[in-house]
Amino acid sequence: MARYIFSRVGQALLVLWAAFTISFVLLQAMPGDAVLIKFQNPEYGLSAEQIADIRAAYDADGSVVLQYVHTIGNFLTGDFGYSLQAGVAVSAQLAANLPSTIRLAGLAFAAAALLAVIIAVLSNISGFGRLRSFIQSLPSLFVSIPTFWLGIMLIQIFSFRLRLVPVINPGEWEGLILPVLTIALPISAPMAQILLRNIDEVLTRPFVSVARAKGASHTFVLWRHVAKNAFLPVLTVAGVLFGELLAGAVITETVFGLNGIGSLAEQAVNFQDVAVLQAIVVISAAAFVTINLAVDLLYPVLDPRLKAKLGGVA
């Protein structure tokens, strides 16, 4: 068991390092120069020498290898450098933007999971026999909708037509309703699809017949026997879907004009603010890796068979 945890944590760190390195190389290879973009602006009225001084201060012309070593060292100590555009520490920008994105992503993820479970439950209870095929087609519908279009449509329908949720100066939580839905719908689709397929598959397994033969009702079997077995594979997918969640956040924050990591990333790309981009890439990678590590470590806890395979005999 210790070996398993050790190797998974090691893999996670490796992925993180690779994400840092690849993004570093790509950002360095980008044509253009953030220092020039900002300070060549005639409004500043800076001379060529002054710009050269600034460049030296930012170490913009130093050796790439040195910069790499320097940056990775700084990252390890929690120093993400300074944003050229805003002129403040990147860590300060992150501190300002991260909480709202975490709230958005967390709520969206919870909403997606809830939606997936609702779809799965509705299509498996007897009362909805006729609606079953409609409910089962929902995931395919959800997964085909582009996030930006969905966001705009939700605003159109719920805010402008029905006037249910304000988008202009909404309350703190009110303003989250539509963005959360925008991210949650497409994410819930693959979860629901896998859940539905697994439930159908588990229902054909012999132990379900044995449970029925004990006198257990269909509902009892569904909750006490099928649910956990069907849910396990969804966990793996949930980890992977987290990546989509981050991508969804960028678009959604832009569409709804929310401050967050997504909108920060968008600005940083516009101004080639390398330090900010590098930090966002590493933060996103860290979040992705952590979630998947948690899933991997959770698996043996939920599935006794896996625990045995890993040598953790009770």
Place this chain on the structure above:
Amino acid sequence: MTISPVGRLEGTVLPSPVLDVSGLTISYRDQSGTRTAVHGIDFSVAPGEVVALVGESGSGKSSTAQAIIGLLPENGRLESGSIRLNRQEIAGWPQKRLDGIRGSVISLVPQDPGNSLNPVKTIGKQVAEILIIHGKATGALADARAIELLERVGLNQPALRAKQYPHELSGGMKQRVLIAIAIALKPSLIIADEPTSALDVTVQKHILDLIDELRREYGTAVLLVTHDLGVAADRSDRLIVLRQGRIQEQGPTADILANPQSAYTQRLLADAPSLNIRQRRVAAVAKLTQGEADDIIIVEGLVQDFGLGGKDKGLRALDNVSFRVRRGTTHALVGESGSGKTTTIRTVAAFQKPTAGKVIVDGLDLSAPPRETLRLLRKKIQLVYQNPFGSLDPRQTIAGIVEEPLLNFEPMARAKRTEIVASTIEKVGLPLDVLQRRPHALSGGQRQRVAIARALVLDPQILILDEAVSALDVTVQAQILSLLDTLQRDLGLTYLFVSHDLAVVRQISDTVSVLNGGKIVESGAVEEVFEHPQSAYTRELIDAIPGKKYPLHASRPISTNSGNI
């Protein structure tokens, strides 16, 4: 479910049966329409009686059992007929109402213990559940009752077992757990649906003994569904022979075995290896005992270790295994699961390198095989597997499947290949029109013939038959065994026959090695080993073969029908 109750005679003086089935008709719906699986059958089960429902696959025996307990698959339908349980008509009851009697009045011992327990729930919870569902106990009391039940079915350390998960128990132990669940509420009828077909023969005996014992103790009636006539003969009071959804005959077991009325039952009895102490097999090689020893397979001091990775200590799967197989004969490897049969044949087929010891196949030393030796070996030695459904690629035509091995060796003109494929298909007794079909269009027996054809197409000298007839119905099994016998004589083939079924081994082999825990405990000529077993383990294995109660003493010839199935 809709049913139209059939009028019945009432008022017999006999004790009223626990189960009384009449006019039971079951159908299945699929894309091609509705197919009737059971055609209006009638039978009954008296209190405390064991009634065996025997038949081959597709006979409707499982459908009948499922219909009685109200658990037909979703596309199955109880068309008509009546099912009376303790004189109460339950056919047509909605599932909610059936929930009340399932587990308490009628219970199930399922076919496949390996998949019949929820893998993510503890044993104790799964046993306690039946008490909780029927409101007989809750919480700690239910858990304590579960442990008592586990003890009653003969599990050692029941308190520990209750905390374990299914994967931590062996197949036999799992079946005991399922029996504990089935008897928990002392039902009046237990449906045992092939309760031991997935278990080793010695475990089978213990499980059947346990069911017998509990049945006597509780006075429970048992409907035993089985394909194994030996098991049915040993364990039942009455026998019902089903074929294609119709009852061929039913009556007291002893009467049917002594004097079967229908032609089908006669054939079934003749084909059942366990019921027939066969006539001495005519040795495949006439001069078996004369002349120079011509051993095509020599295995000496074979050791196979499997590392479990890391610093875990490895597992010794084979320990000093030695045997020789004479050219043109059949050598059987018998043993229970985990005995090392499969490991042995995998090493002989050069799928893995031995840890120590020598394997020589037709003069080729496999201990340190160069690449070219391996290629030569592949032409000499071919395998036929147990499962004729899984071992054929469903997307290829039969012609493609049989042709494939030819493509792996020296180039050959297409016409020549087609010719070889056609002649091989004829050799295994299949009509040529199967060539353009795909596996799903063939029966189990036909598929196994295709698998044999694929093995033969390279003109090998050795066939490794890995439980090659174990998944087949007895009549089909008899035909395949007969085909193998013919092929051996015609082509001078050597067989390495791996099986857990000693009755079949006795029928087809010349020599035998008995494996237990990776060691050979006994080997020699088949008659010698079976008549005078030297080791206690071999004796136990032989004692466990079902079908001893009514030996038929070779009064019937082995079916020689090797025609198309």
